[in-house]
Amino acid sequence: xxxxxxxxxxxxxxxxxxxxxxxxxxxxxxxxxxxxxxxxxxxxxxxxxxxxxxxxxxxxxxxxxxxxxxxxxxxxxxxxxxxxxxxxxxxxxxxxxxxxxxxxxxxxxxxxxxxxxxxxxxxxxxxxxxxxxxxxxxxxxxxxxxxxxxxxxxxxxxxxxxxxxxxxxxxxxxxxxxxxxxxxxxxxxxxxxx
Amino acid sequence: xxxxxxxxxxxxxxxxxxxxxxxxxxxxxxxxxxxxxxxxxxxxxxxxxxxxxxxxxxxxxxxxxxxxxxxxxxxxxxxxxxxxxxxxxxxxxxxxxxxxxxxxxxxxxxxxxxxxxxxxxxxxxxxxxxxxxxxxxxxxxxxxxxxxxxxxxxxxxxxxxxxxxxxxxxxxxxxxxxxxxxxxxxxxxxxxxx
DNA sequence: GAATAAATGAAATGCATGTTCCATTTATTA
DNA sequence: TAATAAATGGAACATGCATTTCATTTATTC
Numbered sequence: 001x002x003x004x005x006x007x008x009x010x011x012x013x014x015x016x017x018x019x020x021x022x023x024x025x026x027x028x029x030x031x032x033x034x035x036x037x038x039x040x041x042x043x044x045x046x047x048x049x050x051x052x053x054x055x056x057x058x059x060x061x062x063x064x065x066x067x068x069x070x071x072x073x074x075x076x077x078x079x080x081x082x083x084x085x086x087x088x089x090x091x092x093x094x095x096x097x098x099x100x101x102x103x104x105x106x107x108x109x110x111x112x113x114x115x116x117x118x119x120x121x122x123x124x125x126x127x128x129x130x131x132x133x134x135x136x137x138x139x140x141x142x143x144x145x146x147x148x149x150x151x152x153x154x155x156x157x158x159x160x161x162x163x164x165x166x167x168x169x170x171x172x173x174x175x176x177x178x179x180x181x182x183x184x185x186x187x188x189x190x191x192x193x194x
Numbered sequence: 195x196x197x198x199x200x201x202x203x204x205x206x207x208x209x210x211x212x213x214x215x216x217x218x219x220x221x222x223x224x225x226x227x228x229x230x231x232x233x234x235x236x237x238x239x240x241x242x243x244x245x246x247x248x249x250x251x252x253x254x255x256x257x258x259x260x261x262x263x264x265x266x267x268x269x270x271x272x273x274x275x276x277x278x279x280x281x282x283x284x285x286x287x288x289x290x291x292x293x294x295x296x297x298x299x300x301x302x303x304x305x306x307x308x309x310x311x312x313x314x315x316x317x318x319x320x321x322x323x324x325x326x327x328x329x330x331x332x333x334x335x336x337x338x339x340x341x342x343x344x345x346x347x348x349x350x351x352x353x354x355x356x357x358x359x360x361x362x363x364x365x366x367x368x369x370x371x372x373x374x375x376x377x378x379x380x381x382x383x384x385x386x387x388x
Numbered sequence: 389g390a391a392t393a394a395a396t397g398a399a400a401t402g403c404a405t406g407t408t409c410c411a412t413t414t415a416t417t418a
Numbered sequence: 419t420a421a422t423a424a425a426t427g428g429a430a431c432a433t434g435c436a437t438t439t440c441a442t443t444t445a446t447t448c
Contacts, residue, residue, distance in 0.1 A: 010415055010424055037406060047427035058406065147370045154360065155370050162356030166348065176341045176349050184378025204394055204445055231436060241397030246437060
């Protein structure tokens with residue numbers, strides 16, 4: 001009666017929620033894994049009902065898992081912006097982004113028609129950080145100004161994702177991508193002939 | 195042996211097969227269309243069973259439909275190789291390829307884990323044609339030789355697809371892509387500074 | 389026009405998946 | 419330990435889909 005609000009949430013529920021989250025995250029790093037509730041529950045050693053209930057639905061679970069994966073990526077982008085020049089930040093971040101996406105292909109593949117608010121917000125943060133890199137690089141003269149910054153950002157994001165998607169992952173391809181993209185993004189002072 | 199005298203195939207079956215093929219093809223050009231047998235059958239004014247039976251399965255139907263769409267694209271690549279310089283062929287073809295893919299997104303989206311032999315073969319033809327363009331362009335000095343030709347081809351194919359996938363389709367993005375990619379693919383005689 | 393076999397499509401089946409139910413188990417508090 | 423309510427998970431349910439069945443329709447042949 002006088003108990004302090006009585007613990008409404010049981011400890012095992014909290015722990016199981018975490019287990020489900022960990023299982024989902026782990027599956028996203030496994031190539032070819034099918035992110036079904038069943039598979040996640042099996043990996044977490046829980047019943048499917050428990051997994052679903054802990055988040056109120058499969059989508060919310062995936063949203064939480066993807067967000068957790070994406071957070072350090074966004075933080076890294078911000079850190080790079082603070083630590084080094086925009087030009088260098090752009091190159092370093094793109095390389096790391098491709099590696100991350102290649103290691104978590106499910107993050108970008110099987111999440112097609114889902115409603116993932118937290119993930120969407122983080123993606124927006126990421127886009128904003130890349131836009132800052134591009135803005136800075138333009139000011140530094142290493143990125144051409146004859147292409148709209150937003151278009152440039154979209155171009156980078158879409159193509160980086162595509163390169164990361166290729167299976168099996170190829171470091172050669174990633175390297176070639178960075179070389180070609182960054183060269184192509186350089187300003188053309190003159191020289192436009194075929 | 196190929197066509198025995200006794201008409202083993204009824205005329206309506208042949209016609210309906212064509213209707214199903216047309217319906218599937220049409221749906222592939224409709225953004226957001228969900229290529230279910232049900233939807234294809236409805237569009238063709240046929241029963242779902244008829245559609246499936248005409249091809250022996252949904253996969254075979256999609257394979258036939260995609261192949262029919264892809265054939266003129268492959269032919270166009272070959273024609274360009276015969277008609278003009280590899281450098282010009284590459285640019286023209288890439289522009290057209292993006293437009294085609296953008297207009298038939300379903301061709302590249304919803305066909306993830308399917309077995310489509312004819313489509314796979316045509317894709318290989320297409321890759322071969324692009325490889326020829328790149329080989330030729332290298333000889334012409336418009337494409338860098340410090341990146342493996344196969345890697346270059348993969349890079350082009352994957353990124354072009356990614357650009358085409360963006361919705362809504364953006365001509366600005368497609369133009370930016372072609373500009374950046376082709377510039378980035380140019381040989382770097384010198385000039386390697388940050 | 390009758391006979392025959394091929395073709396059709398609405399309904400049934402099978403399968404994979406997400407979600408909900410509810411009898412049982414378990415954490416929590418006193 | 420007893421009392422209570424929260425949490426669990428196997429089973430049932432719901433949904434969306436491709437495929438198969440089979441009574442009926444239709445093209446084809448004579």
